[in-house]
Amino acid sequence: MISCFNFRTQKRKDEAEKERLFLKNGGLLLEALVASCDGKCNPIRSFSSEELMKATNNYDPQRVIAEDSFFILYSGVLQDRPVSVKRYYEESGFELSGLAINDIVIGSQMSAHNNALKLLGCCLETKYPTIVYEFMGDKTLSQFIDDTNGTHGPLLSWKHRIKIAMGIANGVAYLHNALSRPVIHRDIKPPFIVLDQEFNAKLFDFSLSIAIPDGQSYVNDVVVGTSSFLAKEYLCSGNATEKVDVYSFGVVLIQLLTRRKAYEFVHIYEQGLEIGELIETVDASILDEGIELQDLLPFATLARSCVCDEAEDRPTMIHVAKELKQIYQSVPVVSSPTS
Structure with missing residues (x-):
């Protein structure tokens, strides 16, 4: 009985934290979009953290395409569609929200060009937004x-x-x-x-x-x-x-x-x-x-x-x-x- 209660309590806390991060990151993203392009850019779809965990098989190291000081790019499958998922290091020791938001804002404007990965959307429920692109190669x-x-x-x-x-x-x-x-x-x-x-x-x-x-x-x-x-x-x-x-x-x-x-x-x-x-x-x-x-x-x-x-x-x-x-x-x- 107690363990069930603790589980529900933890689940509510997790959901509340996701909502807090969604509102924080969403507000930052909207502000950046307005400042950068008057809000006129390609639509940015929102994905849940669970969807991206499933798409990348819990961010399987075998799916890594590229890695940098602040992020890892994974291959994945989302809703039967091959995708690339860019995840910023949450434990990097740096405040990366600005970098991730900037990446989304510029990336969404560049999506119209053939020589940029098309940005499909992002997840705002994580500490730093996780970005989803079309998959064009590994x-x-x-x-x-x-x-x-x-x-x-x-x-x-x-x-x-x-x-x-x-x-x-x-x-x-x-x-x-x-x-x-x-x-x-x-x-x-x-x-x-x-x-x-x-x-x-x-x-x-x-x-x-x-x-x-x-x-x-x-x-x-x-x-x-x-x-x-x-x-x-x-x-x-x-x-x-x-x-x-x-x-x-x-x-x-x-x-x-x-x-x-x-x-x-x-x-x-x-x-x-x-x-x-x-x-x-x-x-x-x-x-x-x-x-x-x-x-x-x-x-x-x-x-x-x-x-x-x-x-x-x-x-x-x-x-x-x-x-x-x-x-x-x-x-x-x-x-x-x-x-």
Whole structure:
């Protein structure tokens, strides 16, 4: 009798806590939506915590797609539909509500673009909102190009590398130019790029993104992001412009070309690049496809322009996307290399 009473009491407490969190997170989300886009964005569906627990098999570690300091992205099945579920660490020691809300607000606006994971909804009953996306793949770009413990993942063909770069560029260009105010991503890197089966790139994390205020050309804020992907002027001043993202994207281009850690070769590209230096940096598997060094120069030159020391010397993301499209169209279709 007593145990039954205790069970009902605990259940009421749990339900009350869920309602408290729902009201708190829902209020924060509504306020952020109004401030960011006057409430005009794609509909955001609400899911229960029980639904997401079931969808991910209690957040099974075997379902992990990507992991960062503050979140884990899982694969799951929700109402017979494959989904990706992003769960922020509740025990991280940091107040992550602002990051999660920002992620939902920007992600909902980016859902219209083909190179961003479509945000389906969220759960507001948890300490930090849990986000639900469409499922487009269970691999990130980092699994293909990051050298983890000295062993690479599957190989990417040169054509696929350019296609991935083109997709990322299109997504970031949209972020910079198509929303109500220009938004700076501030953390473009391979772990935050999901690849589908056709090697279409999908951005999915906008937690650190920030909008440039009306009438200004930059926004000043605490420096965030991953140091090896950050432009020097941002590291020194905290002033973020679109060119900060261009620099980060340039580092990703270098990784696509070299298949090595970002910090290993960036300094070579910053200082200039001759054909002799290119052969020292390029991933040998690209040359194994029969691609000539001369054919890699346009891509390498574009990467170099993106990581220029001076922000004003870097191209815009729209220009970068156009250049990559031309490079992509000039490359013949070849068979994917085998690992």
